[in-house]
Amino acid sequence: FFSIVSSMNRFQKQAFINGLDAELATLRGDIQCEGVDMLKLFDSSNQALQASPGDAGALLRRGKARAFLGDLDGALKDFDEAGSSAEQTMARSQCLHAMGRGMQADSAKAESLKEAGNRLFQSKEFKQAADQYTQALQHDATHFKVLNNLASCYFNLGDYSNATHFSGLAVWHSEQQRTPFLKAYVRHADSIVALKQFRHAAEAYKRGLRCLKKPPPPLNNPEAEKEKEIANGLYKQGDWAEAATHYGLAINHEGARAPTSAVLYANRSAAYLLKGLAKISDGLNDAEAAINLQPVYSMGYMRKAEFLILKEDYEAAAEVLKMAIKMCDA
Known part of the structure; x- marks a missing residue:
């Protein structure tokens, strides 16, 4: 078995693995090359465009990566700026198709196929469910719940490349329809x-x-509110050190342990963030304080993740943000 797989090129290998049961795909431990390659392509083409902004080849490559990740607006913009070629024409056409342009949707048929797919999904028949969802999309390419359900099938089958692609399209279409999913x-x-x-x-x-961002509760102390407004003004002017000082004064007025001080800690953490590496420990401490005071306040988690990203601890940052979604969606 493994000698057969190793003799294939990477695209044949991916197609072969995608056809296996989830258990066998997990046993093989193979990460789908397409998804990783597309993420790396996005990064490398961005770097190329920083060096040469009008590079048609880099624009086309970034457009393909964006389309794969579900950023269809960005992809179409890149394709349009890349100039005309056979490859560009095909990529642009595929992008428009993914947007649902020119399609006469049959919502009733798509919904019927979605329900059939849902029944199969609930029975853990993921391949058969994926077939139903794929057919549904032929009748309505903009149905973001179908797209996400299809992504869930692929995820359960161990095909994380297609799961990435179709969930990205689901995000894009839900945003287009102003109902972020x-x-x-x-x-x-x-x-x-x-x-x-x-x-x-x-x-x-x-x-x-x-999507879960909500306004924080108002401060209780008028002096704290006054210092916060001064700090906000300084922050907007780029005077982050003075902004941090005034957020600290606001915390003193409101109370260091008052739940309403969470926004002040999160704001001071943001001011520290803009001062860079020298303030990582202070910024993380403030982010933690915001989380502890208001566990359902998203900005505390956001600030903590941003500092972890600054430290290049991306895995920890992803874990913090996933936990934030769980807590804030409660």
């Missing part, structure tokens, strides 16, 4: 974690956490 954000990030691409996973979790 948290399950799609989480499935997208979880799939990227399964590919062990933790920096990208952290960014994906952050997108999901922003």
Whole structure:
């Protein structure tokens, strides 16, 4: 078996593995090459475009990576800027198809096939469920719940590349329809974690956490509110050191252990973040304080993750953000 797999090229190997049962795919321990390659392609093409902003080849490569990850607006922009070629024309056409452009949707048929897929999914017949969801998308390519369900099938089959792709499309379509679907954000990030691409996973979790952002409760102390407003003004002006000082004064007025001080700790953490590496420990301490005071306040987790990203501890950052979604969605 393994000698057969090793003799294949990487794309044949992926197709072969994708056809296996989830148990066997897990036993093989093979991470799908396409998903990892596309994430790396996104990074390398970004670097190339920083050096040469009009590089048509780099634009085309980044567009393909963006389309794979579900960033269809960004992909279409890259394809349009890349200039005309046979490869560009095909990639652009595929992007428009993924957007659902030019499709006459049959919502009733898509919904019927989705329900059939759901029944198979509940019976853990993931391959058969995926077939139903794929057929549903032929009738409505914009159905974000079908896209996410298809991603979940692939995830359960151990195909994290396709799980990444279809959950990314689910996120995009849910945003287009102004009904952000948290399950799609989480499935997208979880799939990227399964590919062990933790920096990208952290960014994906952050997108999901922003869906749960709620305004913090108001401060109780008028003097604290006054200092907070002064700090906010200094922060916007780029005077982060003075902003941090005034957030500290606001904390003193409101009370270091008052739950309403969580926003002040999170804001001071942000000011420390902009001062960089020298303030990592102070910023992390403030982020932890915000989390402890208000466990359902998303910005505490966000600040902690940003400092972990600054330290290049991307796996820990992804874990913090996943926990944040769980806590804030309670």
